[in-house]
Amino acid sequence: MAIAKLILCASNHRLIAGVWYGTRLHFYETFENNDEGYDAFDRFIKENNNLNVYMIADAIEEEYRVESLPHTTGKARDELIGRKLNQFNRNNLFRTAQFISQDKDKRKDDNYLFVALNNADFLQGWMSVIQANLVPLVGLYLLPMISQYTVQQMKLMAPNILLCEHLSSGLRQTYLSNGRLRMSRLASLTDVKPSQKAYFYLVEIEKTRLYLISQRFITDQTELQLVLPSSDENSQVIGKSISQEQGMECRIVNSLAYAKNVNIAPELVAKLPELLHMQLLANGNIPDNLAPEQLTKSYRLNNVRQGINIATLVVGFLGLFIAGYHFWQATQHVDELARVASETQQQYQRYDAVAKDFPSTPIASAELKTAVEIAQNIQQYNQTPKSLMLILSSALEHVPEIGINRLHWLQTSNTSIDDTEKSVQETNHKSIVSNNGSKTNSRLTQVAFLNAELLNFGGDYRAALFSLNRFVNQLKLNPQVEQVVVLQEPVNVSSLANLQGSTLDENTSERTPAVFKLKIILKPTVETGQQP
Structure with a gap:
């Protein structure tokens, strides 16, 4: 009002x-x-x-009429009252309906007083x-x-x-x-x-x-x-x-x-x-x-x-308040920056005053920095095959018929490395050269070559392949494993392989062991030049 x-x-x-x-x-x-x-x-x-x-x-x-209407709300009530007004006072321009009370029975009808100027x-x-x-x-x-x-x-x-x-x-x-x-x-x-x-x-x-x-x-x-x-x-x-x-x-x-x-x-x-x-x-x-x-x-x-005018004024005052607050905040930041710069300059002056009394050191500061960087690069190799052992142990619990004959574990930035001495030496040489550089983003990855066989193998190569696949799947289920490659299967299933053997092998006391070879690549966890 x-x-x-x-x-x-x-x-x-x-x-x-x-x-x-x-x-x-x-x-x-x-x-x-x-x-x-x-x-x-x-x-x-x-x-x-x-x-x-x-x-x-x-x-x-004036005209007054009391009527009971079904209890409604919202738009339905307005429409119902409008119809009643047209019914009672169609030709009257000035008219309205005044709510009186609501009945207390089950229907709960609404009582209205319809008023009009005749x-x-x-x-x-x-x-x-x-x-x-x-x-x-x-x-x-x-x-x-x-x-x-x-x-x-x-x-x-x-x-x-x-x-x-x-x-x-x-x-x-x-x-x-x-x-x-x-x-x-x-x-x-x-x-x-x-x-x-x-x-x-x-x-x-x-x-x-x-x-x-x-x-x-x-x-x-x-x-x-x-x-x-x-x-x-x-x-x-x-x-x-x-x-x-x-x-x-x-x-x-x-x-x-x-x-x-x-x-x-x-x-x-x-x-x-x-x-x-x-x-x-x-x-x-x-x-x-x-x-x-x-x-x-x-x-x-x-x-x-x-x-609209009130909303405009409110928005205007709000804008002025926000602008004033930002101006005050900027002033505070400028003052804080000046204070910090002054304190920094004072610290430099104190450092210079104290540094004048330092004894001379036989080792230059650049050489000390290089020594620290070399120590940090060496620290990244502080890894053990413990995580790989835990992964293999977990997989062997589900496939106990597999026995491990040989395990070759190494860290390398080249995941395509082969299980040969020459390849390993070349890869180590490249890693040393890379780590001696000033900046590098190469990652060291744990790679393992596993030679294993099926224990108590009875000549059932189908069962041997099934056990191998189970073992590989168990390794892949581990979230730390990135890739498992079968380098050698217990039986050569290639169509180009030569068939050898005799029907008498079933009765021989010595059988060819079901051996296989895997390459396991773990997900990289350490970057060159960073702490492990």
Whole structure:
């Protein structure tokens, strides 16, 4: 809600316009419902065209209807209410549905009060001025919808209340059930003399009571409490007269004291009672809106515009804050850099001062550096075949029929090395030359050549090949193994091999052993020039 707002109260005869700052009335003016009043109101609007407008309608021709609808939520509820509004008040521009309560039975139906203005001709002149000046209209509200806030704030707890208010437009009678509006009617006081006011009240209240009975709001036995807001002694006389004639409970409330409590001058309320309802609206007691969306479009666009402006300001301030923080941080970094540079220079000076007193060393610093680098290169060879032994042991547990005859283990950067003495010497020579260089990225890899055979071999070469494949697969399952190459199988399965042997071999006591040879390459773990 804006800090400053314009609140209007329109009746068949006049328009009351007041400007509020927050919840305090700044000033007000009245305009008659004629062409001169429209022109004066147009000038008034032009002077206050930047304010949000709230309009209260004090109409004679109003329609109230209570209906129960199935309990729904969201879009389905809006569609259901929209259909009911078109069904009940298709030809009325100003209409709404006010939620009353929810039934406590299993269905839990929602009870709504459908409200509409049957004749809004008295608003056309004022609405034309508002639309012509593009003033943002927040909404249109019926005066009796605001009167229910009066009953609630006065803590009038009777279940059936008939609120009788003496307004500039006439006698407004509002029936409330459990503090919620059910219906209201306005009777003109134009031709009523002061001496006839008590009788007029008595007749109109009886009409209202009969209407409530006909609409089944109450029964003949319902106790109806009459509430009369009082601003003079006449209300006391009227109240006593009604109590004696109708036998109704009549409660007189001090409207001027209540006006003071809601932050408006009592003398203003005594002059224009509608200002009390306008003050309640300014205090934030806003009922359901009857105005259609096309009349409140300017207000909604104005809200979007204000939202964009506020978001722009927030982003701008946030950007300035972030820029300021980064500037402060950069200043801190510059100061820290200057401090560290100063400390570094001081350390250099201290070092130079201390270095002057150092004894001379027989070994140059360059030679010491070379010795350290050589020690680091030697350190990378500090490897043992322990990891390879663990891998072989794990695989042999699954294939116990294999026995190892020979194991040749070495570290090399050439994984294509052969199991020959000449090849090993050439590879070692290349590794030494590489490691003596200033910079190298070669990796040392563990390579093993394994000579093994199948124990208790009975001549079944198919079983021998199966055992060999199992052994190779077990080695490959280890994550440290990069490659396993079968260099020699226990039987030559090549189609070019020569067949030898005799059918008598089955009975011979000596058999050719099922030997094979593998090359196992582990994944590299040490780089040349780095600590292992």
